[in-house]
Amino acid sequence: MSRLYQHGTLAMLMGKQMQGTITVAELRQQGDTGIGTLDGLDGEVIILAGEVYQAQSDGQVNHITDPDTLLPFASVHFDAPTQKLPFSSVTFSNLSAQLKTAQLQQVFAAIKFHGDFSHMHVRIAPKQVPPYPSLLSVAENQPEFEAENISGTVVGYFAPQIFNGPTAAGWHVHFLSDDRQFAGHILDFSAEQVTGDLQIFDEFVQHLPIDNPDFRQMTLDFDGLIAGIEASEGGRK
Known part of the structure; x- marks a missing residue:
């Protein structure tokens, strides 16, 4: 059994619930690889081999070592690849096409690969403070x-x-450079000399912050929810 664990929901962020509700220590119990964001939507998180990195909106990359650091939203899994990637070069626009034989359309999957990127384009969410704005308004800036x-x-x-x-339906991927100086949520890329793995999950665990009163009292406007998610994610293929 291969399990993907997700804390929080993207709809929750759209509903202006950006407060941290799980610690790094708690999250590490559920996986050693993944992505997310910190309390107040503070940047982009990348987790590799159990180490947690944060890309700040000023472009700086931090190694997060405090186990009590809070996150409102994150997806993690234990790295146990299903298969090697079938390509040695790839762009964001043809990623799905190159994995067509994997038949991903009805399953959750993780991708992790290393490469030499001729181009990498990322965005980084800036930290927000209460009262939190909509995710869509954050995405526009x-x-x-x-x-x-x-x-x-x-x-x-x-x-x-x-x-x-x-x-977020489709691809939601982050990048971390080898020198740990450049990272973020990927909007576009082009890579050569790619090596890596694909992991297919047969279990998706959705964990909710039920002890957080703001989450429990949240009201969500479903009109435009999907369009808002797609606009806020940007660049997904």
Whole structure:
């Protein structure tokens, strides 16, 4: 059995619930690889081999060592690859096409690969303070960064369309450079000399912050929810 664990929902962020509700220590019990964001939507999180990194909206990358650091939303799994990737070069726009034989459209999957990237384009969510704005308004003002000829690791997930709302349907992937100086939520990339793995999950665990009163009292406007998610995620294929 291979399990993907997700704390919080993307719809929750759309509902202005950006407060941290799980600690790094608690999250590590559920996986050693994954992505997320910190309390107040503070940047982009990448988890590799149990180590947690945060890309800040000023472009700085931090190694998060405090186990009590809080996150409102994160997806993690224990790295146990199902198969090697069938390609040695890839772009964001043809990622799904290159994995067509894996038949991902109805399953959750994780991708993790290292490569030499001729181009990497990321965005990073800036930290928010209460009262929190909508995720869509945050997305409209997110700093973007680009790098050329950079080596690093892509990690993230594919989710079926039917789960759009609890999470982001399609690809949601983050990047971390080898020198730990460049990272973020991927909008576009082009890579050569790729090596890595694909992992298919037969179990998706959705964990909710039931002890958080703001979450329990949240009201969600479902009109435009999916369009809002797609706009806030940006660049997913």
